[in-house]
Amino acid sequence: MDATGAAVLGAALVLAAVAAWWLRTRSGAVRTTGGAAVQELDVLRGLGVRPEDADLTVVQFATAFCAPCRATKARLTQLQTRHPGLAAVHVDAESELEAVRALDVRRTPTLFYLDRSGALLGRSSGAPRPDELAALVAAHAPAQGPA
Amino acid sequence: MTPIRQVDIRGPRFAAWVTTVVLxxxxxxxxxxxxxxxxxxxxxxxxxxxxxxPYGVAFRTLVAPRLGPVRETEDEAPPRFAQLVGFGFALVGTLGYLTGAPVVGAVATGLALVAALLNAAVGFCLGCELYLIVRRARPARSH
Incomplete structure (x- = not known):
């Protein structure tokens, strides 16, 4: 048996376990961002985002190699049927690298949440948890249903 | 772009488990x-x-028939890109082992194992995540 290899195997298993824990507990959480929201809005406007057209605008940065982005896109589309005030904008991160750098997008999906006034409500990296996303949408874009 | 192909989502997960064991x-x-x-x-x-x-073929012919019908498919591009990243690590590792640098071989293999295990256990594609970081690290072009 290879001692170096066995040590590396042990380290790899620990690393994978820590990463899995982080992904399960932290990834996709919506973080509220204080501060320089005005500059971020300018960058997003440059991508054709118009927050004044909807109660809540969700901007998703995605790539072709991002399976969770597809799931998130489908989830947003589904939420739009119940929440007409929700707008979703999907940005191909690879073709908008300047915006990716300006907004410090590191992972896909990264989502930005804007209210009608253009204020940045928060951002999330990694696929948002379905319940958290649904709650955020419900809080800002009322559901349309039987009155 | 090559035409978009769909694969049974269980295939890449199965392949990732096999890969983890092999590594x-x-x-x-x-x-x-x-x-x-x-x-x-x-x-x-x-x-x-x-x-x-090979692991995908094994899954389709040996495993999938016992699991029942395909419930969900996904685009081939993300798992295929992950194979490319795995290939990079495996190539470096192989060169390490075969040229008398076993530590290089072991570390490269260990990194590939972390990626394969995360893919197998939680469906997380490390290579796909790194893709954007690599792309944005390139110098900005003026246009």
Whole structure:
């Protein structure tokens, strides 16, 4: 048996376990961002985002190699049927690298949440948890249903 | 762009488990030739497509018939890109083992194992995540 290899195997298993824990507990959480929201809005406007057209605008940065982005896109589309005030904008991160750098997008999906006034409500990296996303949408874009 | 192909989502997960076990055996035995074989497996998936990937073929012919019908499919591009990243690590590792640098071989194999295990256990595609970081690290073009 290879001692170096066995040590590396042990380290790899620990690393994978820590990463899995982080992904399960932290990834996709919506973080509220204080501060320089005005500059971020300018960058997003440059991508054709118009927050004044909807109660809540969700901007998703995605790539072709991002399976969770597809799931998130489908989830947003589904939420739009119940929440007409929700707008979703999907940005191909690879073709908008300047915006990716300006907004410090590191992972896909990264989502930005804007209210009608253009204020940045928060951002999330990694696929948002379905319940958290649904709650955020419900809080800002009322559901349309039987009155 | 090549035409978008769909694969049964259980296929890449199964392949990731097999890959994890193979890479663990590579680490325990220090076998550069076994890692070379795994590198070939990665290369087939990445360059020829997942239809031809050996573990994918094994899944379709041996495992899937026992599991029941396909419930969900996904675009081939993300798992295929992951195979390419795996190929990169396996290539470096193989060169390490076969040229007398077993620590290089073991570390590269260990990194590939972390990626494969995360893919198998939680469906997380490390290569896909790194893709954007690599792309944005390139110098900005003026346009």
């Amino acid at each position: 663990a055996v590579v680490l325990l035995t220090g076998s550069g030739w076994l890692l070379a074989a795994q590198a070939v497996v990665f290369a087939v998936g990445a360059f020829a497509g997942l239809r031809y990937a």
